[in-house]
Amino acid sequence: MTITAQKYLVAALSLGLLAAVVAAGTVESRLRLEAEKAAGAGTGPLDPALDRGRQLYEKYSCVACHGAGGAGGVYNANAQTGGMINGVKFVAETYTKEDLSKKILDGVPVVPKADPNGPNPPLAMPSYRGVIGVEEMRVLVDYLYSLRPPGAAKKPAEW
């Protein structure tokens, strides 16, 4: 083999090696992405648009009353809804996107009492009219829709 042929061979081999490293890197980053997705299930969506919705859910304090990820669990004495504020995980089943936006804009100024002779529940939902604009509302509502657990057949009884 001449020196030139050897040089070509070495160059070809290094190119092959480079291609293999690049391919391995792609597979590796794809696997990492899938692992992150699996780990993120339940803790928060990775989709940037949905993540922005999650940030709005925090920014507008929805999280303080409806819980992280819409899971509920916030105490509201004498509220008709079992003394707790409802979670918002299943709104995709009970509201159209339009009705959901309207509900958020209206708020719930008067929360129905469990015991009519008891005190008013301390927490009522403020109106977000003039606070959340059309574009943010769309992102927030998409996020709320995304909270429905995949495969959930219908809203569970305890909700």
Ligand code: HEC
């Ligand atoms: C100060 C507490 C509070 C805050 C903040 C709040 N809510 Fe509410 N929300 C309530 C209460 C109380 C109700 C009515 C009773 C219930 O559903 O538990 C309600 C009802 C709802 C409902 C109807 C639930 C159903 O079961 O039909 C939705 C949807 C909702 N809120 C979404 C939101 C979103 C989105 C935000 C943030 C932009 C928000 N809420 C902020 C307290 C709050």
